[in-house]
Amino acid sequence: MRPVDGGDVRALVFDVFGTVVDWRTGVAREVARLLDDRVGAGAVDPLRFADDWRERYTPSMDEVRTGRRPFVPLDVLHRESVDEVLTAHGADDVPAAVRDALVLAWHRLDPWPDAVRGLRRLSARFVLAPLSNGGIALQVALARRSGLPWDAVLGAEVVGAYKPDAVVYDSAPRLLALEPAQVLMVAAHDSDLAAARARGLRTAYVHRPDEFGGLRTPPATDPDADLSVTSFDELADRLGAA
């Protein structure tokens, strides 16, 4: 682990789902709100619904990553996969307008409790941007909902490719007019960080033990990252933010 004190880093780019926001309980809350009246309270388990939807996330992006289909924003992939999840949960009679509304569940996720506080501290010193597979409208909605102090929205839709495609990681220093080593990628997923590191970015791992509600146990640290932290407060401390 190389030492990083923030002195040479100019910008921080963030994975969002699981790293900044708690997608699981947020999606489950919206699923409960939108489906309870439709399918009878209790007929669909909202947390299992959220988990099953998330399971389809990587396969749906792989269709784009492998070139089998042209790039479409994540909202389009979510709109397709929600149909599969509804069928799997025996809720085939849900009308299209509700399916469209379910897609917007991913625009209404709450940040982890430390996230906004840590980002505000980091914003005073560093350029901050999401580098997510979520689209621009989605990131804008999340940021306006919670006050995430992004300076710009980078990520998949800006370049028409999904992480871990190298072009996404390369776009962060290029579009911010920085060297790759001046950009620190922050994520709760070591695979994301490994892909960022392969493109020359610095990396910080954030331990988010509750992302999968205990169904998966993320490692406490990423020994290959420049930093491993347990919160954005600690990230701000370690990077010398006031």
Place this chain on the structure above:
Amino acid sequence: MRPVDGGDVRALVFDVFGTVVDWRTGVAREVARLLDDRVGAGAVDPLRFADDWRERYTPSMDEVRTGRRPFVPLDVLHRESVDEVLTAHGADDVPAAVRDALVLAWHRLDPWPDAVRGLRRLSARFVLAPLSNGGIALQVALARRSGLPWDAVLGAEVVGAYKPDAVVYDSAPRLLALEPAQVLMVAAHDSDLAAARARGLRTAYVHRPDEFGGLRTPPATDPDADLSVTSFDELADRLGAA
């Protein structure tokens, strides 16, 4: 002029040079700072330098717009055109590092006095983004310098094309997941607004009489725009922002 009360508008996108920031006095200030020691105080007239540099703006982008060269960010075009301006002003002996620094003059422009106050009011109600020919790093620098409350950075570099190419205007509703008529383009230049209107965006003209330091006199209003205002305060008033 159709009535616009802000009720159906969800996002405002802004021209930046001349509309949000005062490029002329800002560039002149940086030119004076960077060149005075080099070429002898008074040898270069900073305001004339700024005007001459701006004169090369449209022709340099036309090289890209017509397909004669691939897209490069505005910083690259500014780096090329500053060489021409320096020669025209008899300052050929300026070293490359100073020329690079001059390009960053466009990252250090101050907003018009009403701009930040008006944008903050508008931000409470509308999604706000620059839709400028300036690049992402430039917009981030301007926003961080002055506290411009952008929700995202849209514009030329995001789509690899320069206004008035239709693809730039089309990208604003597409990337914000809105209909064109839900997006209001704000600019101090009627040609920019005409191009936006041709793509279905609503338009608001802002009178910025000092943009060209009196060398050109912009019209007081744009009769083809949905709104004409004299400040972002008035824009916020007219759109019902608190």
